[in-house]
Amino acid sequence: MIGYVTLGTNDLPRAAAFYDALLAEVGAKRLMEFERGTSWGVSMDKPGLGVLTPWDGQPATVGNGVMVALAVALREQVDRVYRKALALGAKDEGAPGPRGDGFYAAHFRDLDGNKLNAFCFG
Numbered sequence: 001m002i003g004y005v006t007l008g009t010n011d012l013p014r015a016a017a018f019y020d021a022l023l024a025e026v027g028a029k030r031l032m033e034f035e036r037g038t039s040w041g042v043s044m045d046k047p048g049l050g051v052l053t054p055w056d057g058q059p060a061t062v063g064n065g066v067m068v069a070l071a072v073a074l075r076e077q078v079d080r081v082y083r084k085a086l087a088l089g090a091k092d093e094g095a096p097g098p099r100g101d102g103f104y105a106a107h108f109r110d111l112d113g114n115k116l117n118a119f120c121f122g
Contacts, residue, residue: 004039005050006037007110008061010053015038019038022081022088028041031048039051049068062113068114070116091113105118
């Protein structure tokens, strides 16, 4: 159902470098690049993630309660994405671990303060 999600940034080159390295951990690559943004995915027919400077020219801000969840297959991948994010300068929002019956996740904020998680079931 979700086609893509976009996150705002005030420093596109920095954000693009962060997501190039982070999303490589889940097999994603750049699918589109344009003046105001970049997007990643595993293919054009699957959901993607983009970062962009706001269309209205105002500074990008973080939405309270907004989070992007990156689906992975294994707990080890959750751990790797989380460690990679922190190594790239992300801030911890919850170390990898069980979050209820059969749900395993880790939470972090990117360099612009956007909240993400990596998760799997099982």
